[in-house]
Amino acid sequence: MNRPDCPSKVSTESLDDEWWTQHRGDSPIVATAIHNGHAVRGEVGRLLGLSAAERLREEDPFTEFIIRDFPNRIVVHRSRFEVDINRPRGVAIYVRPEQAWGLNVWTVKPPQDLVEASLAMHDEYYAMLEAMLAGIERRHGRFVVLDVHSYNHRRRGPEAEAMRAEAAPEVNIGTFSMDRVKWARVVDAFVEALGTVDWQGRRLDIRENIAFQGRGEQTRFIHERFPDTGCAIAVEFKKFFMDEWTGEPNMEALAALRELVASTLPSLVNALGPSR
Secondary structure (H helix, E strand, C coil): CCCCCCCCCCCCCCCCCCCEEECCCCEEEEEECCCCCCCCHHHHHCCCCHHHHHHHCCCCCCCHHCHHHCCCEEEEEEEECCCCCCCCCHCCCCCCHHCCCCCCCEEECCCHHHHHHHHHHHHHHHHHHHHHHHHHHHCCCEEEEEEEEEEEECCCCCCCCCCCCCCCCCCEEEECCCCCCCHHHHHHHHHHHHCCCCECCCCCCCEEEECCCCHHHHHHHHHHCCCCCEEEEEEEEEECCCCCCCCCHHHHHHHHHHHHHCCHHEEEEHHHHCCC
């Protein structure tokens, strides 16, 4: 299933004026790819101590492609190494190595004006997100946000053994910040929709709160601001659809994954119940 628009590489161009792309449609389901971005503004790039390849390894390339069939979607274009949208504002800039997988992100400590300029994007993102979700709430009564990410499973090197399968499901569903009982019908419907599709002759390994628990800032924010109407599910795909060391995708697997995720839309809408 090879789509003509399936990406073959990640752009490394610096897009100083682009923060994110927002698409709004008539649906109660939203998908986001907030770690898809790779670009950094010039003054940030000059102080970074990481190469583009090192940054790319910890970003979530191709998550934008995976969610492209959702009429409501947000794709962030800035790298998490400039500002991490999925962390609280106070720790959204990786200042110390322990905040960034032991990596020395900066050649020198970033000046405060640079930090504040990056944090302004964090502020504006959450203002935009709240406004968008409030509009969907008015239109449909309730909504679901799929917070889509990907994760590395070959951290010890390209030739080293991957993480043990017991600790690294192909699809990790994170539900830590939600009222799991309240949203059980929605979460279970999503997992069932993913799990009933034949994936190259088998079923995907889908488990909940194993490699990650869904503790990111975006899901927390949504459940805090929309406690009765918003269900945010953190979805982490193991990078089985790409080489995490070179950044090259398996185009057939990536296209199939996009179709699989899009196929869950009817199940999610049905689990939410009738719109207003």
